[in-house]
Amino acid sequence: MFAGSHQLTIDDKGRLAIPARFRQQLADGPGLQLVVTKGPDHCLEIYPAAEFRRITDQIEQMENRDDAELLKMAFVGLAAEAEVDRQGRISVPPMLREMAQLDGPVVLAGQINRFNLWSETQWKEMFGTGPNSIQAALKGAFRNLRR
Numbered sequence: 001m002f003a004g005s006h007q008l009t010i011d012d013k014g015r016l017a018i019p020a021r022f023r024q025q026l027a028d029g030p031g032l033q034l035v036v037t038k039g040p041d042h043c044l045e046i047y048p049a050a051e052f053r054r055i056t057d058q059i060e061q062m063e064n065r066d067d068a069e070l071l072k073m074a075f076v077g078l079a080a081e082a083e084v085d086r087q088g089r090i091s092v093p094p095m096l097r098e099m100a101q102l103d104g105p106v107v108l109a110g111q112i113n114r115f116n117l118w119s120e121t122q123w124k125e126m127f128g129t130g131p132n133s134i135q136a137a138l139k140g141a142f143r144n145l146r147r
Contacts, residue, residue, distance in 0.1 A: 001025070002110030007120065009105055014097060015089040019108065022115065023088050034090055036117075037079035044092070044100045044117040051113050052079070092117070 006019045018026075018034075026032055026048055035052040039045035047055070056076055062068040078099075082090035092102065105120035118126075125132050 001112050002115055003112070005107055005109040005123075007105060008108055010092060010097065010102055011089075014092050014094060015085075016092050016106070016108070016117070017087065017089045018084060018115075020088065022108075022110065023084065026084070032084040034082045034084065035079050036082050036090070036092055036096055037075055038096060038099055039075075039116065041116070042100060042118070042122050044096055044102070045111075046082070046090075046108075046115040046117060047113070049081070 002022055002025060004021070006022075008016060008019075010016050023032075026034075033049040035047045035049055037045055037047075037052075059068050059071045059076065062071075078096065080093045080096065082092070084090055097103070100117065101119045101122065102117065103119070107118045107120055107123040109116045109118065109123075126134055129135065
């Protein structure tokens with residue numbers, strides 16, 4: 001399970017260092033395959049390859065073919081494989097970096113079965129008190145959670 005957030009940077013070559021704690025849960029080592037794609041929010045989603053395959057299998061089985069085609073176009077069509085190198089880094093493709101506005105500091109947040117990669121600016125906006133904040137919705141979600 002991936003949980004927690006890390007403030008990071010993407011280097012000039014477009015590489016992102018995956019924190020050791022996350023790599024350990026991925027069976028750490030060079031050659032590990034991840035998949036980076038654009039999600040529905042203003043961030044990128046990074047999946048272990050097996051989890052991405054599980055989701056694409058679900059897309060193929062969807063009864064609503066219009067939704068399936070949309071997901072294939074956006075979610076699958078924008079996906080890029082990313083191999084973890086010996087330093088624990090992956091390359092984030094320029095087109096995806098641009099789409100998610102990752103031109104400065106970033107936040108990598110665990111999302112149970114994946115990571116979300118946010119620009120730090122958008123991350124702070126989302127968790128702040130401004131009009132784009134999720135605070136009100138979060139209160140409602142916590143009320144529905146059995147703890």
